[in-house]
Amino acid sequence: MMSNKTFTMIKPDATQKGYTGAILDQIIKGGFSIKALKWTKLTKEQAGAFYAVHSERPFYGELVDFMSSAPIIAAILEKDNAVADFRTLIGATNPADAAEGTIRKNFAASIGENAVHGSDSDENAEIEGNFFFSQLERF
Numbered sequence: 492m493m494s495n496k497t498f499t500m501i502k503p504d505a506t507q508k509g510y511t512g513a514i515l516d517q518i519i520k521g522g523f524s525i526k527a528l529k530w531t532k533l534t535k536e537q538a539g540a541f542y543a544v545h546s547e548r549p550f551y552g553e554l555v556d557f558m559s560s561a562p563i564i565a566a567i568l569e570k571d572n573a574v575a576d577f578r579t580l581i582g583a584t585n586p587a588d589a590a591e592g593t594i595r596k597n598f599a600a601s602i603g604e605n606a607v608h609g610s611d612s613d614e615n616a617e618i619e620g621n622f623f624f625s626q627l628e629r630f
């Protein structure tokens with residue numbers, strides 16, 4: 492299990508607004524080290540597969556369109572208690588509810604376009620990391 496690892500994406504809104512460097516800086520200053528990193532752009536099919544768990548939700552179509560609309564950064568991060576600590580660092584899903592100083596408070600525009608993804612469990616961190624990275628692309 493990746494109990495000391497989590498998976499993140501810097502989402503299309505943030506890459507398009509030029510926030511990539513500032514977000515990576517906040518992640519590193521937050522104590523996370525980068526174990527894998529790539530700049531890519533998802534197809535609709537890939538975005539749909541990544542978010543398949545949400546396929547019955549009313550916002551699924553909007554989410555898939557948004558996540559395939561522009562490039563993203565995908566990364567595997569390492570830190571003790573990575574999943575929970577990263578969720579704290581990014582803040583609530585809706586930036587209006589996110590704590591001061593969190594990445595979503597600092598950089599997100601709306602609940603749909605909320606700047607970053609963070610895995611919600613060790614199991615999903617492993618599944619999501621494997622979605623983007625081969626064994627050769629991580630250490």
Ligand code: DAT
Nearest residue numbers: 545550554583584602603604605608609611
């Ligand atoms: P999180 O990304 O905080 O884990 P989630 O897993 O509940 O949140 O939802 C995944 C993404 O779907 C979320 O980052 C943005 C989008 N989303 C969630 N709820 C939404 C809503 N009510 N309207 C529009 N998009 C939403």
Ligand code: MG
Nearest residue numbers: 608609610611
């Ligand atoms: Mg989630």
